[in-house]
Amino acid sequence: MPMRWSQLYTPTLREFPADADAVSHRLLVRAGFIRQLMSGHYSLLPLAVRVRAKIIDVIREEMTRIGAQEFLLPAMHPAEIWHKSGRWNVMGEEMFRLRDRKGAEIALGMTHEEIFTTLAQELSSYRDLPQIWYQFQTKFRDEPRPKSGLIRVREFTMKDSYSFNADPAGLDDAFDRHYEAYTRIFTRLGIPAIPVQASSGSMGGSASVEFMCPSDAGEDLVVRCVACDYAANVEKATSALAPVDDGAGLPAPERFDTPTARTIDELVQQHGVAADRQIKTLVYMLDGELTLVLMRGDHALVEQKLLDSTGALEARPAHPAEITEALGASPGSLGAVGITGLPVLADEALRGRHAMSTGANIDGVHLRGVDVERDIAVGSWADLREVTAGEACPDCEQPLDVVRTIEVGHIFKLGYKYTEALDVSVLGAGGERVTPIMGSYGIGVERAMAAIIETRNDDKGIIWPVQVAPFEVAVVLLNIDDDATRQTAEDLYARLTADRIDVILDDRDQRPGAKFKDVELIGIPYRVTVGARGLANGTVEITTRETGETVVVPVGEAAEHVRKLVTSATS
Numbered sequence: 001m002p003m004r005w006s007q008l009y010t011p012t013l014r015e016f017p018a019d020a021d022a023v024s025h026r027l028l029v030r031a032g033f034i035r036q037l038m039s040g041h042y043s044l045l046p047l048a049v050r051v052r053a054k055i056i057d058v059i060r061e062e063m064t065r066i067g068a069q070e071f072l073l074p075a076m077h078p079a080e081i082w083h084k085s086g087r088w089n090v091m092g093e094e095m096f097r098l099r100d101r102k103g104a105e106i107a108l109g110m111t112h113e114e115i116f117t118t119l120a121q122e123l124s125s126y127r128d129l130p131q132i133w134y135q136f137q138t139k140f141r142d143e144p145r146p147k148s149g150l151i152r153v154r155e156f157t158m159k160d161s162y163s164f165n166a167d168p169a170g171l172d173d174a175f176d177r178h179y180e181a182y183t184r185i186f187t188r189l190g191i192p193a194i195p196v197q198a199s200s201g202s203m204g205g206s207a208s209v210e211f212m213c214p215s216d217a218g219e220d221l222v223v224r225c226v227a228c229d230y231a232a233n234v235e236k237a238t239s240a241l242a243p244v245d246d247g248a249g250l251p252a253p254e255r256f257d258t259p260t261a262r263t264i265d266e267l268v269q270q271h272g273v274a275a276d277r278q279i280k281t282l283v284y285m286l287d288g289e290l291t292l293v294l295m296r297g298d299h300a301l302v303e304q305k306l307l308d309s310t311g312a313l314e315a316r317p318a319h320p321a322e323i324t325e326a327l328g329a330s331p332g333s334l335g336a337v338g339i340t341g342l343p344v345l346a347d348e349a350l351r352g353r354h355a356m357s358t359g360a361n362i363d364g365v366h367l368r369g370v371d372v373e374r375d376i377a378v379g380s381w382a383d384l385r386e387v388t389a390g391e392a393c394p395d396c397e398q399p400l401d402v403v404r405t406i407e408v409g410h411i412f413k414l415g416y417k418y419t420e421a422l423d424v425s426v427l428g429a430g431g432e433r434v435t436p437i438m439g440s441y442g443i444g445v446e447r448a449m450a451a452i453i454e455t456r457n458d459d460k461g462i463i464w465p466v467q468v469a470p471f472e473v474a475v476v477l478l479n480i481d482d483d484a485t486r487q488t489a490e491d492l493y494a495r496l497t498a499d500r501i502d503v504i505l506d507d508r509d510q511r512p513g514a515k516f517k518d519v520e521l522i523g524i525p526y527r528v529t530v531g532a533r534g535l536a537n538g539t540v541e542i543t544t545r546e547t548g549e550t551v552v553v554p555v556g557e558a559a560e561h562v563r564k565l566v567t568s569a570t571s
Contacts, residue, residue, distance in 0.1 A: 005506040011035075012518055022217035024453035025149025027462050031521045040146030040154030044136060047450070047470040052157070055189060055445055055470040056136055059159050062185050066133040068161055073115050074268045079105035081114045085421045090313050097138045108140035113117045113440055116385040117418040126166045126434060132174060134161030135398040136445065148217045155283055155328045157446055163439040164419075166426070171437045175207070177440045178411050182211055185443065186408065190465035191451050193408055196222050197232035208236075211409035215454040218406040223387045227237070227398035235304040235445040238383050239350055239391035239400055244276070250369025253337055262332030264297045266453045267286055267357070267366070279350065279358035279370065281334040283323045286312040286343075290326050292336045294346040294376070295517040296353075309382035310345065327361050335359035335427050337367055344377060347384040407444075408451050408472050453464040456546075461535040462523030463546050466569035473562055474524045478531035479510050484551040488555060489530040492540070495559040501566055520545060526565055528558060 010032040020026040028034045033048040044052060060070070082088040088095075088107075094109040109115070111214040114547075116133055125131065139158045146152055162175035179195070186193035193211040193238065210233055212222050223237035224230065232238070261267045264275050278297030283290065284306065290308075293302055307315055326342065327334055335358035336344050354371035372378065419425075419436050428434035449468075456463040458569075466472055473496060477489040489505060496503040504524070506515050512531075519527050529541040540558050541549040544565070553561050 001291070003504045005474075005504055005508050008504065010320050010518070011045070011521070012521060020149060022151060022215075022450070022454065023457055024068040024151065024217065024450035027453055027457060027521075028450070030525070034150065040143055040152075040287060042150060042153065042445075042446075050470040051449055051464070051468050052445055055448055056157075056187050058467060059136075059185055059445070060182040061133075062188075063134050063159070063161060065184075066132065066181050068134045070447055071116075071119075071133050071135045072279055073109075073112055073119075073135055073137060075109050075140070077107045077109050077115060079107060081118060081422070085114045085117075085418055087114070094141050094143065096142050101352070110139055110141050111158075111440075111442070112137065112160055113162065113414065113438070114422065117422045117424060117438070119434065120164050120419065120424045121422065122423070123164065123426050123436065126429055128337060128426060129164055129166045129436060130170050130174060132161060132166045132177075134159060134441075148450070150446040151217055152219065152448070156444055159445060161441045163441075163487055164436040165439075166428070166434055166436065168235060168437060171439055174290045174439050175411060175413055176440070176550045179209065180361075182409050182411065182441075182443070186213075187401060188465075188466070188467050189448055189452055190456055191408055191448065192455060194222060194224065194231050194405070195286035196224070197236045198410065199233065199308050207413040208462070209411050210356075210407050212450040213408050213455060214403050215406045215451065216404055217450075217454055218404045220405050220407050222403050222405045223400050224403065225393040225396060225398055225400055228393060228396040230383075230393050230400075234386055234402070237387040237400075238394050239387045240394050240397055241391065244353065246277075246353060246355040249371055253358055253367040253370045253375055254271035255365055257364060258366045260331070261366070267297075271366075273366075273368070277356055279335065279356050279372070281336055281359060283318040283327070283331075283334065285314075285318050286310055290318060290322060291343045291345060292339065293384065294336055294344065294372075294378070295385060296347065296349045297447040299347065299349060301347075301384055302386045305382065305384045308383065309380075328357065329361045329363050333361065333363050333365060335361055335367060335370075336378075337361075337370060338375070340377060340422050345384070346372065346376070346381055347383055348380045349385055351381060366567045381527055398557065406447065406451050406454065408448050409441075409443045411441040412439060414440050451492060451522075456523075461521035462515070464523040464525060466525045466566055467522060468527050469502075471504040471524050472566050473526045473528060474504050474506055474519045475528045475530060476506045476512075476515050476519065478515075480507060480509055482532050485530060485532050485535055488540075490506065492528060492530065492555075492558055498563060499559065499563050501563060511564050525569065526562060528562060542552055 012032045013030045017029045026273045034042045136159050143154050165171045165407040191213050196210050198208040198210040221234040223232050261270050265275045275298035280295045280297050282293040329428050350372045356370040357368045358370050360367045390399050393400050416435050425433045425435050452460050479485040493505040525545050527543040539552045543548050
């Protein structure tokens with residue numbers, strides 16, 4: 001739809017907002033795209049609405065391409081369905097909950113696995129499968145710390161899709177289709193998304209891939225190898241540790257006094273025990289059961305790995321009183337040597353290690369010469385540690401890099417979790433009852449908008465890709481009181497509109513410099529400058545926002561020149 005700048009509501013600011021941290025947050029506010037209503041809730045102004053609609057169009061095109069059908073489901077859900085899936089309590093405080101006037105418990109939808117699955121109850125035969133269903137719907141999550149503008153909010157639009165298949169091979173196909181569709185979507189949006197192995201978390205399921213956009217504003221860490229294709233979220237990543245020669249051990253652990261050593265570092269400094277030769281004992285409550293978690297002293301625990309490896313729904317560090325009652329000592333002197341009656345989970349990095357040191361479960365006392373497998377009753381082993389930069393890639397052994405990222409998409413193989421919980425089955429080819437297998441696939445629309453800006457900006461403002469820019473072209477009229485100049489600008493505007501170019505005519509009575517700055521700040525890909533000086537030579541100027549390159553073109557060729565630029569950028 002054609003637009004004149006004099007009619008457009010664009011409350012741009014001269015300065016960046018003081019309370020905005022992320023680049024995208026600063027630019028979206030200053031360029032007049034968004035305004036905050038309260039923490040985690042933003043009003044989208046006309047420019048943002050235009051970009052959002054174009055992002056949705058790109059996603060919708062690619063979802064249609066893989067055979068998906070669009071739905072629109074309620075944002076308000078009865079608690080009963082979430083109780084059936086077992087997630088009413090799992091979601092915790094992030095779920096907005098309320099009661100209606102009759103006292104019925106209701107939730108504002110964080111996601112829609114349960115609700116789509118209720119619709120799948122009407123599937124009757126294997127002939128009804130496969131199905132891929134999707135929607136664009138508002139999600140609500142009571143984030144404890146909303147931040148970075150549209151990157152972490154409490155109310156947002158998600159494209160969520162769900163696949164239903166008769167067997168795992170069908171799920172693999174649906175998963176692969178979404179993977180390819182997401183790759184195309186993020187390429188078209190100008191987001192350099194890295195597909196990484198990830199944890200399924202509260203979603204459940206057997207496989208999970210996140211699409212991550214590198215950004216300093218991101219809250220997720222991705223471990224990747226620049227020498228091969230290995231990439232994983234830090235919650236899933238692993239690495240190849242260098243072999244360790246522990247030397248000669250001791251026939252049995254020996255006690256030594258450590259009256260003022262309460263931490264790994266203090267044991268290093270005061271007693272010369274290297275951190276990689278210490279066993280760090282963490283005490284966790286896993287679904288209400290006290291559990292000892294053993295790590296190498298220089299390694300950090302990833303709590304999501306702990307949840308994934310144990311299948312626990314809830315995990316928290318044990319309270320000091322709980323620890324003292326169970327082990328008889330305070331944190332700083334804890335260990336698992338000789339412990340019976342409590343589950344002991346050890347990180348794989350401790351397997352086969354000996355001549356190690358750990359707490360003796362007596363305040364101010366440690367043990368040396370500990371052989372992990374001889375002296376500790378390890379109940380299970382798991383990869384629990386956080387990978388750090390410089391460690392060896394598990395695939396090619398080259399050094400790994402750790403980058404901060406924004407999650408822009410996530411695809412899951414859910415399996416049978418929801419169809420079994422909600423009693424979904426169809427008649428199989430042989431007359432037997434078959435439970436459909438599910439996948440779930442999400443993209444945050446407004447977060448994608450922010451991720452584009454995080455990737456594409458400069459000191460002048462936003463650099464939108466043509467595909468999703470609020471306008472593809474701005475025709476900037478410099479001499480509004482000059483009839484010939486105005487008429488040329490109007491004619492060019494009309495011609496571009498007829499050619500189905502998304503164009504805005506800047507007909508404001510402002511200085512040229514102010515107009516140029518607004519076009520650059522807002523990020524319109526192409527600017528056509530129409531001024532009396534150029535028209536004296538029968539020309540206009542066409543400037544590309546991304547490169548800053550300006551070319552002088554005869555008036556009669558300007559519309560076709562612009563059309564080719566736009567077509568080339570969107571093809």
